[in-house]
Amino acid sequence: MHMLYNSDSFTVVQIDLPPEASAAPDADSRGGYEIVDKFARKEIFIHGVLAQSFKSGVEALIRSEPSEDEIDDFIEGFTSLLQQPLVLH
Incomplete structure (x- = not known):
């Protein structure tokens, strides 16, 4: 896990x-991204094609040396997917 x-x-x-034990030896990891909206107190875990899309968008954004507001605006594009209430343990 990396912030x-x-x-x-x-x-x-x-x-x-890690890949599942039954997966092919060259299988990719099953990871993804957890996005937490602190104000709405909701979160989502994205993986697969959606995670790849998120990663590509972030990489393109980083090349332009964005401000924090620009990064937040990009992430905000995913907030409509946030359904899981944030629960702190």
Whole structure:
């Protein structure tokens, strides 16, 4: 687990899970990204094609040396997917 981004509004964590034991030896990890909206107190774990899309968008954004507001605006594009209430243990 690696924290990739943390602002007043959002936290993004990359989570890497090892391939399943029954998967082919060259299978990719089953990881993804957890996105937390601190104000809405909701979160989501994205993986697969959606995670690849998120990663590509972030990589393109980083090349332009964005401000924190620009990064938050990009992440905000995923907030409509946030359904899981944030629960702290």
